[in-house]
Amino acid sequence: MRFKDLKKSFLLLFLLSFGFGVHSQDSLNHRFDGRIYPQWFSDAKLGIFVHYGLYSIPSYSGKEQYAEWFYKGLISGDSLRIKFQKDVYGEDFEYEDYKDIFKAELFDARQWASLFKRSGAKYVIFTSKHHDGYCMWDSKYAKGWSSATTMPKRDFCRELTDAVREQGLRMGLYYSLTEWNNPLYRWTVDTNKSINEYVTRHLHPQFKELVDEFMPSVIFSDGDWDFDYNAFGSNDLVAYYYDKVGPEAIVNDRWGKGFNHGYKTPEYSGGIEEKTIPWAECRGLSRSFGLNRNVDLESYMSSDELIRHFVRLVAAGGGLTINVGPSADGQIPLLQQERLLDLGHWLEVNGEAVYGSRPHLVNEECYEMVAIRSDKEIDFDWVRNSPARNMPEDDFSISWHTDIVPLKTEKYKIYLQADDNAALVIRDEKGKAVLRLASEKEEVAGQVRLKKNKTYRFELIYQEKDLEAKVRLCWESRSIPKQSIKSDNWKGEMNWEQPYVCFTQNGDNLYAISLERISDNISCGLDRMPSDDMKVFILCRDEVKEIPWQYNPVRRRIKLDTSTISPKDISTKGAWVFRLEDYFRH
DSSP: OOHHHHHHHHHHHHHHHHOOOOOOOOOOOOTTTTOOOOHHHHHHOEEEEEOOSGGGTTOOOOTTSOGGGHHHHHHTTOHHHHHHHHHHHOTTOOGGGGGGTOOOTTOOHHHHHHHHHHTTOSEEEEEEEOTTOOBSSOOTTSTTOBTTTSTTOOOHHHHHHHHHHHTTOEEEEEEESOOSSBTTBOTTTOTTSOSHHHIIIIIHHHHHHHHHHHOOSEEEEESOTTSBHHHHTHHHHHHHHHHHHOTTOEEBSOSSBTOOOSBBOOBSSSOOOOSSSOBOEEEESSSOSSOOSSOOGGGSOOHHHHHHHHHHHHHTTOOEEEEEOOOTTSOOOHHHHHHHHHHHHHHHHHGGGTTTOEEEEEEEEEEEEEEEEEESOOEEEEETSOSSTTSOSSSEEEEEEEEEOOSSOEEEEEEEEEESEEEEEEEOTTSOEEEEEEEESSOEEEEEEEOTTOOEEEEEEEEEOSSOEEEEEEEEOSSSOSEEOOOSOEEEEEEEEEEEEEEEEETTEEEEEEOSOOOSEEEEEOSSOOOTTOEEEEOOSSOOEEEOEEEETTTTEEEEEOTTOOGGGOOOOSOEEEEEETTTTO
8 A cells, every 4th residue: 555545544544433633723822923033044954952961971861761861860760860870970979969070171162163163053052051950151040050160160151152153153052941950949840839939030030141141042942841831921031032132033932832933843853844934853963962871873863864864854944953962071972073074064065955045845755665574563662763774753654464363262452552643453254343443642442352263353553743653552351461462473564755855945046955876867856847958967076067957848857867977076975966057047
């Protein structure tokens, strides 16, 4: 079955069988609707995120966890993090004690800023304060809980802000609205306590101090999702910032539920389809923002993967804020540096297709991919990964089927859980459905009587849309405890759409960006017939190289003849850019 047809049939089964409806969005606040987003941000496309703080000392978590959430693990009873801290730092060591061993002896703001410049980034966002409340500048509201007053005795925000601006880049700051350990309100702990005192006595004055001191071009707010924007007084905070910094200022969209402003920030995703509001996906080069030493090399994006992912985001109308996680000593790991420099090398050659570009009417062309798999059980938690390296993390589906022969005649309780959606059908030997289940996030269950030595066909369709990816199928009966349904062969088919060319436009030029290695010919669709005198070039390091082309008006496709291109002409990797010069002029 074609992937698009599979998605349609899944949705039809899900909605018709279980009656899920679509709810209209509540009306939101519109205080900043008349404000124009600064053009520089939409033109920039690439920014660098930096997560650096006390959590950089342990730099440890589960392989799929955020290492910057180390303190949260300690206070919420995460045995993995608790054991690690005791084993490494001692039985009586507390998170607060990291302030006494945070030396940052190799931190050099100018080295960082030079690296960011060479990466091709146009702005930097530094964590001024994460959820642990530890400030990376000399805040008078930190009460000794800052880098300026503890062991480092350094104002990291000031040093990096000055260095970044010396490189001609814009400086931004990440700021957590909430704190896990503030005595006025401990986020996720004081759930029955009002946050008002924390907001008025701490949040507002400290935020204004940060703005006044650094005048950042970007503020990336976070830690908001448990509250309405009114609880933080977010409108007043953003208005203060805009009044201080002026037209170049921009904020993100994380200021509390109902806040209807700011550039969008999809996280660890394939991006979004949004061409009217600025957006930039944020992610780490591995599975964490803060450095996590407990990861495998495979968790890191390769340079090719980073370049192709970036191209897709830009073609879709957005950008990328790619994160680095320095080690406690202040060094950015060499592997992370390599990835940034490879991206910068690609942008040196191909930047005209990126900076200041706009999304084309069609942002990419894809072909449908199918891959076969075989599993013993359906019990997977891929977190924010995909089941296979060459698959996208979002927007894929898997259909499984197997034959099950029960060992006893009895009632079985079937459990299905999925993020995002799954639908199960059990059929008897005549093909009649004896049970249907559908899960949307939550675990659902149903009972069915199955007979001994009879063959039942289990058919499961799983659909992943975005963020977390997991699916689990279990059963239990009088004779067996709850467990996954095992089979010698759960035959699976994975379906997704694989992009092979992306499009951007800049001025009169259309850019076709191939995500696959160049063969003798590249073919892609066009939304209009090109003029006969249009020229096509492939972008190279030393000079562009003109290539022949043919247009098929019936199929509305152009064929680029790349047979004359030799390996020495190709000076970049990951993606290859063709300029259709003056495509929009005629």
